[in-house]
Amino acid sequence: MQKNFENPVQMTHEKSKDCCSSDEHCGTSMKGGLPIKKGMLSFITLAMVATTTVLTVLLINEKKMNVVLPAPDAKPAETVAKTYEMPAMKTVGEKIDLPEPKTTGKMSVEEAIQTRRSKRVYSEEPVTLSELSQILWSAQGVTDDKGHRTAPSARGVYPYSLYVVVRNVEGLDQGLYLYDSATNTLGNLGLTNAGELLAASGVQDNSQKAPVVIALTAAFAKAAVSFPNNPEEVTFLEGGHIGQNIYLQAEAMKMATVVTAGFDVAKVGAALGLDKNETIVYLIPFGHVGVETVAE
Numbered sequence: 001m002q003k004n005f006e007n008p009v010q011m012t013h014e015k016s017k018d019c020c021s022s023d024e025h026c027g028t029s030m031k032g033g034l035p036i037k038k039g040m041l042s043f044i045t046l047a048m049v050a051t052t053t054v055l056t057v058l059l060i061n062e063k064k065m066n067v068v069l070p071a072p073d074a075k076p077a078e079t080v081a082k083t084y085e086m087p088a089m090k091t092v093g094e095k096i097d098l099p100e101p102k103t104t105g106k107m108s109v110e111e112a113i114q115t116r117r118s119k120r121v122y123s124e125e126p127v128t129l130s131e132l133s134q135i136l137w138s139a140q141g142v143t144d145d146k147g148h149r150t151a152p153s154a155r156g157v158y159p160y161s162l163y164v165v166v167r168n169v170e171g172l173d174q175g176l177y178l179y180d181s182a183t184n185t186l187g188n189l190g191l192t193n194a195g196e197l198l199a200a201s202g203v204q205d206n207s208q209k210a211p212v213v214i215a216l217t218a219a220f221a222k223a224a225v226s227f228p229n230n231p232e233e234v235t236f237l238e239g240g241h242i243g244q245n246i247y248l249q250a251e252a253m254k255m256a257t258v259v260t261a262g263f264d265v266a267k268v269g270a271a272l273g274l275d276k277n278e279t280i281v282y283l284i285p286f287g288h289v290g291v292e293t294v295a296e
């Protein structure tokens with residue numbers, strides 16, 4: 001009898017069909033192959049499937065790992081430590097006393113939060129000195145004898161300055177001014193064409209037309225003293241608080257404002273003659289609510 005060793009499993013299977021009709025060696029192949037029980041056959045098949053699956057998973061993982069793992073000789077990315085310098089002190093000319101800001105009003109804070117909207121159209125009506133004083137106070141006014149201000153500041157370092165581009169304010173010449181929180185005054189920086197320079201630096205149309213534009217500038221060096229690892233992040237967070245104060249104050253006065261960050265920081269900074277260590281975070285136009293005209 002010729003033995004077939006090429007496919008013992010198949011032979012076993014064929015044989016097992018026959019042998020079950022007789023009671024001799026049921027479930028066992030003896031003819032032309034190894035003696036294998038039926039259960040063993042299923043076990044072998046299962047084991048093969050499981051092994052193939054495990055190998056496939058390992059292979060896929062290996063491929064993935066090859067993608068994410070750096071080459072053995074790759075060097076860690078170099079980190080460049082940033083240094084921050086304090087901006088030079090501004091020399092201001094004439095100092096203008098601002099009217100005392102109000103600390104009570106007709107609109108509740110809940111109502112202001114509920115109705116606040118960004119408004120980008122301003123009327124021709126001039127802003128009064130009291131209105132300007134009020135909006136600047138809401139942003140960075142001093143509220144106690146320890147020097148705390150209207151907006152919170154991480155570790156009280158107060159890295160922000162407020163520059164005011166004046167186009168149409170009663171009793172003020174056109175130009176650029178610096179707000180002094182401590183004395184509630186505006187220092188004249190003498191840049192009489194600040195409005196035109198701002199317009200020429202490519203800021204959006206509403207910023208060009210507003211009677212007042214507040215430039216909120218940050219000196220990261222002030223924050224770096226307390227937060228050497230992340231002075232910029234901390235400072236930007238603070239800018240949001242100041243912006244929201246301005247929004248709510250404008251709403252309570254039924255006036256118009258919008259915070260804007262869509263401009264070329266370096267270009268606008270240069271146009272307003274700011275120190276390279278001062279970064280404009282927001283340009284915030286402010287004025288009376290205008291009527292939007294729809295082009296026909």
Ligand SMILES: Cc1cc2nc3c(=O)[nH]c(=O)nc-3n(C[C@H](O)[C@H](O)[C@H](O)COP(=O)(O)O)c2cc1C
Binds near residue numbers: 116119258260
């Ligand atoms: C970080 C920041 C930057 C923004 N920049 C601009 C801007 O460059 N120009 C603009 O018109 N509005 C700007 N906005 C205002 C948003 O467009 C406005 O908040 C948004 O459309 C939602 O409308 P609301 O303020 O009326 O609720 C800015 C708002 C934030 C918070």
